[in-house]
Amino acid sequence: MPEHADLIPGTLDLLILKAVSLGPQHGYGILLRIGQISGDALNIEQGALYPALYRLERQDLLDTEWGVSDNNRRAKFYRLTPAGTKRLKEETRSWNRTASAVATALAARPQEA
């Protein structure tokens, strides 16, 4: 079992947008996909996904539609709206900037005199 990292607050929305950007998916599928693309390294409580999905839908970043899953079961599918696509791009850029800044900062070594 891989070691789980706790989610940094605010990143769940970004991960959902990313997962959905790869193709329309239902809630459970989104969860699986996040696990898949993050190498199962992140710890997400299953139920916590839904309030986030409802919030994103309300912000007009996601669209929903009922459909049939691979398991042949009825499920609600989420898809990115144009606004969602745009937001994902922005958020990704800003995340990368922050991450590289933090990485650079952490890579600093004491200067030798």
Added chain:
Amino acid sequence: MKPLRLLLQGLLRRSNMERDMADELAAHLQHRADDLIRSGCSPAEAARRARLEFGAVEGYKESCRQARGLAFFDELRGNLRFTARSLRASPGYMLAAVLSLALGIGANLCAFVSVNSVILHPFPFSHLDRIMLLGEGSPKLGADRGPVSPANFLDWKDNNRSFEFLSAFNSWDALLNGTGEPERVTAARVSGDFFATLAMAPAQGRAFMPREFEPGADAVVLVSQAFQKSHALALGRTILLDGRAHIVVGVMPDDFDFPLATEIWAPLALSPESKARRDMADLSVLGRLKPEVSAERARAEMGALAATLAKRYPQTNEGRSVSIVALAKMDEITDGFVLIVWCAAGFVLLLACANIGNLQLARFTTRQKELGLRAALGASHLRLVRQLLTESLVMSAAGGLVGLYLGWCELVMMKTFIPAQVLRWVAGLRHLEITPLVLAFGFAISMASGLLCTVPSIYQLLRRRNTGRLGETLKEAGRGSVSSRTGNRARTILVAGEVALALVLLVGAGLMVRAFQRMLAVNAGIDPKGVLTLEMTPSPNAYRDAAQTAQFYRRVLAEMDTLSGVQASALSGSAAASKWEIEGRDTPAPGEPRPGALAISAAYFQTMRIPMMEGRPIGDRDGPDSPGAVVLSEGLAHFYWRGSSPIGQRVRLGGPSSPWLRVVGICGDVRNWFSSEAEPLAYVSYRQEPPPAVRFALRTAGDPMLSAGAARMAIRRVDADQAIYNVKSMEQALAEETSGVKSAATVMSIDAGIALLLALMGAYSVSSFFVAQRTQEIGVRVALGASPSTILRMVLGQTARISAAGLLAGLAVAIAMSAMMSRVLYRAVALEPVTFAALTAMLAAAAMLAAYVPARRATRVDPMTALRSE
């Protein structure tokens, strides 16, 4: 908008959304279980583990609902349910609050209907704010809004750049024949741009054509819709006006009523001679400003124009100025009355709010336990505030609805009391209706007063939070006695405010009633009781010169004298009085009184019961061939002759060509009904100066209206083709004239009554609360030997202190208000100190009386029970 759509879906199809959410979460669990089964779990175990991994389903559902923005509405629903329950539990409070609110809101709605119709929308014209009335002023004559001469009007029209349209009109009392009984109609002759200025057009038929403004081609008329209906006129019909046939070419829309009460409009066709006249001003001028021009700029431009004209035509235009007044602001006196009544209604509503605020504070105190409990269970303070607000708003919504009904009743009642005559002459009064704007106003004040009522309670609540005592209130309320100082102070201030407002309203109503009484006062100089008046304007076609007209009047008077039951009959009519000059003296300076002239018959003073002070009245001997005679009113004579007698002196009421009149007598002053000031008057003989229009007056023994038919017949016997109008008793005429003040006085008296009642409620509630709160203390005092009278003094003393503070504050506002009312009532109105003191004392006594009931209760406190009540 998607978020809005989602919210609406969530709200309106709540069950759909819930099902959707449940389905989605179930699908998630199934998918997870499927996966677990595939990895080797038993179905039952898989379902169990899927649920376990998911977490608290209901908790996440709640989070989802919040994410949708539904939480607010869920809470609202809860609050409303709770409100309904708690209000049902205290119906007395609910009833008192809703009723006081409804009274205040009803009074305000009714007052606002008047404001809306009379001040905001007196006319239905689309550019009302830009429509101006122009007048010519002559500072020398002390007049600033006079009529305009045709030549000046035409020069203004051609040379101004401020007005989009400039038009002229004058009124015309026309004699209508050929449609049944002869009748006098209110007509107006209007210039070419008149209807364009007002942006109005006929509802049927056509407007006037340019060529119809030429003399000879002008025998066409437009009629009002009411006139068309009452006379069953078809377009193209011919009617006889002043003996000349006019064709009806169109009908104006029903809401078009300008100049006020006009029934017929005809073209103003100026002959070349009259177009050149500057010495005869008989036009009213109406203009519509260009959109970008302010009234100020127009005033500057027209002022400069008047100066140019004065230089060019010094003889006629010297010193003439131009006045520009917005049409909507013409009737300042009526506006003032309407605003005063509105103000009074506003005060009533404020009082109602203070009263409810007080009731709520009392409730708040008894509810401390409940609120404390809710706070202890984790309700945030904002949530408690929202609960209080919900209760208040539910109450004010109910109050608003009942108030709407009360206001409507008041409006219906008010409308039946407005005499038809007044309805015709006050712009907008015809349209007293509940419009969407009135409803919006009602909604706004309901909500605002609901919020206002809650302010004291919320203040209390937040204060407790800040001092960290809300949780403690649970314990406190359990002990049930410790009083909160701030609560008491708030209640005290509220009740003092109520007393102050009540005093202001009582004084206001008192002033208005006093003004009304003054207007009805018998010392008007005449005795209106038993006098019948009829008016008529003999047609100039039938009576071509002064001698014929005078002869006609003479014959009518002779007929009237033969009527049984008539003690005296006379006529009067305005006579020309363009100047005022006393032989051998300089012309009077501006500001000195200049009399109006009244042409009268011999028995006029006797009929009106105007006393003769000196000399003789105008008599039968003052005929056309005898020397001119004049009787002056006392005030006028006193002003110019001081101690000495003017009898035998000669005066002139016109220019150099008019005859000198010898003063033969001095009569008592007649006072203006509105201002109650003596009017300077010069009475001349109708046979020397026959007026074009007259009013016959008959003094009868009994009810004057019983003689109306006979009086009409008397005139008919002389000439059956003349219109007789305004047949009424003088008392009725006076009642019509004073009806506005009367209705203001009535409404304000009702307001004051409501105010008194509310203030009493306030005084009673604060005092009984005081007693309830201090039962223990009173018990201790009684146990230690305090006599009942000491206890009584203690409780009443508190009310006395509060009332005194309120009365003092009210006094200051009342004084400011009487100054404002004096302005509107034209002359200072003041209450005699005795009345003022009586009102104050009455209010104070009433407050004490209200406090007496709980105070009595306090004296009967049994010390043992009180002490054990801990």
